[in-house]
Amino acid sequence: MSKKRYFIQIAYDGSLYHGWQIQPNAVTVQELLDKAMSTFFRQDIETLGCGRTDAGVHATEFYAHFDVENIAEEKVLAAVAGINAMMPYQIAAKRIIPVADDAHARFDATARAYKYYIHFEKDPFKLNRSWLVKDKLDVDLMNQAAKELLNYTDFSCFSKSNTQTFTNNCKIVKAEFEELKDGLVFTIEADRFLRNMVRAIVGTLVRIGKKEITVQDFKNIINSKNRSNAGQSVPACGLYLVKVEYAYL
Template sequence: MRYFLHISYNGTRYNGWQLQPNALGVQQVLNESLQKIYQVGINTIGSGRTDTGVHASEQLVHLDLPFQLKPEETIFRINKILPKDIALNKIYEVGPEAHARFDAIARTYEYRISLQKNPFLADFAYYLSRKPDVDKMNEAAKLLLGFQDFTAFSKVKGDTKHYNCHIYEAFWKRENDLLIFTIKANRFLRGMVRLVVGTLLSVGKGRISVTDFGNIIKSQDRSKASGAAPAEGLFLTKVEYPEGYFEEQKKLFYSQISNMPTGES
């Protein structure tokens, strides 16, 4: 049986979402926690990667099990095992072909900047002692919607087959002492959001102009972009699927469950 899990995590002590041979990722901790309960091999597939130190308030993953779960009981049992910086929030019953990554149509990230030094935000926002020019940064951010090739904001020597993304939204807003950048797209390149933010901050600090920002995108040259903004300010906040997706997937799920054993006691 296939399930989607909605999880959230504080990424501070993890080397990103992905399983890695010599570093601790969120995926490893989740897989091991599920294996402790069900005593079967677990392989979760995420809607996308997050880099080292990056957080997620909404990450969707899927997994297959040889039995049917009781979602509410599973959430309770898994959260007792998971460390305090990872939480399982919801379980969706889906059909056998559902895919957390390939079926997603949009993802939204937020980048948070603190304009006031706050020890309680040290792991969750990038502190700037001087406010950048938010109007200029918003003017530059609007340019993102007019491009598709974002090679300039991609990691060097990545394994990406192409660098095209469709950006739907990109804007800054202020909430009290926080500046929050929201960006929504059908897909993102590895490290892309932090590179975009770092270069927008160069606009906000007067180091480059709005026109320069547009020319950097046009250049398709990674060396022209500014350095990446620090990881602690970045959150994956939403993963979207087609309208009615989970309702339809639940119907497909229940069409295949006859004679399936339960894995719950």
């Protein structure tokens, strides 16, 4: 029986972790997942994720691929409960899916979506789950600016500097705020995202909501391709990766 590739779908509360990707001297989601899977399958398992979330960022849908050797497929597919038993409660395996040997969790993803949550009154149950904003925001104005994102492809102004990407071009197909009973949620969907991009976009849109800058200023910031012109990177606690799409899943 030869080595076989699978996807694992997981969800996690990122509050306690230093992001997805394994790092020295910091506990990460990938580290704990790899340890649990290696123990369960009794062989070294190294996952490769669909992206990298920063410290404190959450995911309701996240995929990683991994290879297993000399284990029957039905046993691998039934391994979710056993893997979950070895991981902290903040990380949950959802399902394991057989894929082609060349399937790639990161490069094969055709779309991703994030949500960012904002609340306006102190709430202990939103700690590490949402960003508390004490200012009144003009949501209509923020949505007017958010629509402009669909007209651009180069988002250098919202990208963390010194990244290893070959291009800062992304195709955004949705970007809008929705008013909730106790706050706001911003949903954004694109074919790909740059490092820190969503948090920088939200930070800039909130400046529009506070009427510190105009929609025209927002367009000028995008055209400048300069990160220093955009708004602050908002706190990680409100950000959730909520969808990753593949043509074959």
